[in-house]
Amino acid sequence: MDNIIIELNRDKVKNDVTIVQQIVSSISFRIKNDQAFYQAKLIDHQLFLFIRDYYLDILRQWRIGQVLDPISSQIFTQIAILFAELCFNAADDDVDQLKQLLIHESFINEIRTCLKDIATNGKHLQDQQVEAIDYILRSIHYLQKGRKDIQSIPMLSKLLDSVVDCVCSNYFLDMFKQIAELEKFNEAQTFLLDTCTNYISWHNGDHYNDTCIAVRTALLNSFNSWFQNQLLSFHKLSRITIKVIGQLCITLIGGNANDEEVFPQSIREGYCTMIDQISSILNTIMKSETIDEITKDLIRVLAQNLYSLTMTNDLRTYIKNKNIVQLLLKLANIEDETIQFHIYRILASIMTEEDMKTLQNSTKIANVFLRFLINLIDDSSRIPRFHNLLRSLKILVQHDQIKEELTKQGILSLLLRCVTESKxxxxxxxxxxxxxxxxxxxxxxxxxxxxxxxxxxxxxxxxLNSHSEPQFQRVAENLLWKLEKEEAAITKSNETSTISDITMKKYDIMLSYSHTDKDLCYRIHDRLIKDNFL
Structure with a gap:
C-alpha cells in the first residue's frame, strides 16, 4: 500500500481514473474475501485518506452539476459502498480510525450541502448517482449506531438536522404518498424513504426529542391521511413499504414522553387517530383465516407503534377506553416472539393490577421478556427499548406466577447487573x-x-447512606426491610401481640395515587374500612 501511495502522488497516475478504479476495486475485493487483509487494521493508512479525498472531489463536481464520465460515476458509488462495508463490519478497535477518516469537516460539510439541495429543491433526486450519497450516509449511520459519544459530535448533530430536513421536505412527502404501490425502490426512493428514515430512527443522542418534534409537526397529519387510505388495502403493502412505515413511526411517535406529558391539541388528535387506525387494522387481521409472513411484519410494526403510544397517561386512557384487551390477547397467541413482546408490553401499560393477575401463559410471558432482556442488556444501539422493557417488567412482576417464572428462569442475575453496573x-x-x-x-x-x-x-x-436521590433511598430502605428486618418483626409481633391487640390498634394511612387509578384507590379504601383499619 505504501508503494501505491508513492505512485498516486505522481500527477499522471493520480489523474488516471482507470488506475484509481482498479485500486478501489482491489481493496473492496480483498476486504470481502481476504480475512487476513481485513484484520491487518490498515484503515489509518494514507491510502484511505486519498480515497476519501478522491470521493470528495467527485462529490463536489457532481453537486455543482458537472456531468461525470462513466468510470468516475462508478468510482463515486464504489468508494461509498467500500466505506459502508468498512463501517458495517467495524469492531470497536476500528472506530477511532474510521472517525478520523469520515468525520472530517470538509467531507461532512459537503454532504450537508448536498442534503440541503435535496431538501430545498429536490436536486439530485432524478440522478442515479444519489446512490453514492446514500451509501455514505449509511457509513456514518453504521459508525454512530449505538455510540452516543459519536452522535453527540457537533458536526454530526448538524448532519442529523440536514437528514431531518430531507425527511420533512415536500419531496419526501410526495414520494411517500406513492409508497403503497411500490414493490421495489429506485435509487432516490431508497435514499429518501429508507436510508434517511433509518438514519434518524436509530439516533438516540441529545437531539432525539427535537427530531421527534420536527418530524411529527411536519408529517403526522399527512401520514394519518395516507394511512387512512390503507385501512381496506393494507394486505397489499410490500415488505419494503412496511419497513419504511416502521422506521418513520419510531420518530413520528417517539418513545421518551413521560406519564404527565400533554401534547399540543393537534398532535394529540393525530395520535388518537393513529390509535384508531392501528386498532382497526389489527381487528381486521384477526378476523382473517390465515396470517402470512408479510402480515406478521405489519403486525410487528403496528404493535410497536401502539406500545409507543402508551407513554402518557392521557393516551393510555384513550387506549383503555377502546376496550381492546381481548383483541390484544388474541394477538398474543400468534407464534411470533416479537409480536408477543410488544403485545404484552401494551397489556402491561393498560391493564389494571387486578386484570393483570388474570393473565394466562405466565411461563410464556416470562420466557419472552427474559430473552429480550438478555438480548438488550448489552446492546448499546437499542437503549430506549431496553429502558421500556424494564418499565413494562415493573408492572408485570405484580403477577405472582410471572414473579415465580422469572425467578426460576434466572432473571435475578441480570437485574443485579442493572443495579450495580455504573454504565x-x-x-x-x-x-x-x-x-x-x-x-x-x-x-x-x-x-x-x-x-x-x-x-x-x-x-x-x-x-441508603450515600445516594442523593430520595427515590433510591426509599426503595433501598424497603428492600433492606424485606430482606433483613421483616422476618424478625413478624416473629416479635407474634410473640408480643394477640389478634385482639392488633385489631384494637389505630392506623394512619396515606394513599398516594395517580388520578387515572382513582377507582382502584377507592376499592382499597373500601376494603380497609371493611377490615376495620379505618
Missing part, C-alpha cells in the same frame, strides 16, 4: 431494576436468593 442510566435502569427486585422479594425463592447475596445487601446500604 446504566441511574433512573431508567438502576432504579427501575431496584423496583422490580422489590416486587420480586414477595416471592419466597427470590427473597431467599437475595438474602444470600451479601454484595447486594452491601450495595443497598450504600444506596
Amino acid at each position: 446504566f442510566d441511574p433512573i431508567k435502569v438502576r432504579l427501575s431494576a431496584l423496583n422490580i427486585l422489590l416486587a420480586l422479594t414477595f416471592n419466597d425463592n427470590a427473597a431467599c436468593q437475595l438474602k444470600d447475596n451479601p454484595q447486594f445487601i452491601s450495595n443497598l446500604k450504600m444506596f
Whole structure:
C-alpha cells in the first residue's frame, strides 16, 4: 500500500481514473474475501485518506452539476459502498480510525450541502448517482449506531438536522404518498424513504426529542391521511413499504414522553387517530383465516407503534377506553416472539393490577421478556427499548406466577447487573431494576436468593447512606426491610401481640395515587374500612 501511495502522488497516475478504479476495486475485493487483509487494521493508512479525498472531489463536481464520465460515476458509488462495508463490519478497535477518516469537516460539510439541495429543491433526486450519497450516509449511520459519544459530535448533530430536513421536505412527502404501490425502490426512493428514515430512527443522542418534534409537526397529519387510505388495502403493502412505515413511526411517535406529558391539541388528535387506525387494522387481521409472513411484519410494526403510544397517561386512557384487551390477547397467541413482546408490553401499560393477575401463559410471558432482556442488556444501539422493557417488567412482576417464572428462569442475575453496573442510566435502569427486585422479594425463592447475596445487601446500604436521590433511598430502605428486618418483626409481633391487640390498634394511612387509578384507590379504601383499619 505504501508503494501505491508513492505512485498516486505522481500527477499522471493520480489523474488516471482507470488506475484509481482498479485500486478501489482491489481493496473492496480483498476486504470481502481476504480475512487476513481485513484484520491487518490498515484503515489509518494514507491510502484511505486519498480515497476519501478522491470521493470528495467527485462529490463536489457532481453537486455543482458537472456531468461525470462513466468510470468516475462508478468510482463515486464504489468508494461509498467500500466505506459502508468498512463501517458495517467495524469492531470497536476500528472506530477511532474510521472517525478520523469520515468525520472530517470538509467531507461532512459537503454532504450537508448536498442534503440541503435535496431538501430545498429536490436536486439530485432524478440522478442515479444519489446512490453514492446514500451509501455514505449509511457509513456514518453504521459508525454512530449505538455510540452516543459519536452522535453527540457537533458536526454530526448538524448532519442529523440536514437528514431531518430531507425527511420533512415536500419531496419526501410526495414520494411517500406513492409508497403503497411500490414493490421495489429506485435509487432516490431508497435514499429518501429508507436510508434517511433509518438514519434518524436509530439516533438516540441529545437531539432525539427535537427530531421527534420536527418530524411529527411536519408529517403526522399527512401520514394519518395516507394511512387512512390503507385501512381496506393494507394486505397489499410490500415488505419494503412496511419497513419504511416502521422506521418513520419510531420518530413520528417517539418513545421518551413521560406519564404527565400533554401534547399540543393537534398532535394529540393525530395520535388518537393513529390509535384508531392501528386498532382497526389489527381487528381486521384477526378476523382473517390465515396470517402470512408479510402480515406478521405489519403486525410487528403496528404493535410497536401502539406500545409507543402508551407513554402518557392521557393516551393510555384513550387506549383503555377502546376496550381492546381481548383483541390484544388474541394477538398474543400468534407464534411470533416479537409480536408477543410488544403485545404484552401494551397489556402491561393498560391493564389494571387486578386484570393483570388474570393473565394466562405466565411461563410464556416470562420466557419472552427474559430473552429480550438478555438480548438488550448489552446492546448499546437499542437503549430506549431496553429502558421500556424494564418499565413494562415493573408492572408485570405484580403477577405472582410471572414473579415465580422469572425467578426460576434466572432473571435475578441480570437485574443485579442493572443495579450495580455504573454504565446504566441511574433512573431508567438502576432504579427501575431496584423496583422490580422489590416486587420480586414477595416471592419466597427470590427473597431467599437475595438474602444470600451479601454484595447486594452491601450495595443497598450504600444506596441508603450515600445516594442523593430520595427515590433510591426509599426503595433501598424497603428492600433492606424485606430482606433483613421483616422476618424478625413478624416473629416479635407474634410473640408480643394477640389478634385482639392488633385489631384494637389505630392506623394512619396515606394513599398516594395517580388520578387515572382513582377507582382502584377507592376499592382499597373500601376494603380497609371493611377490615376495620379505618
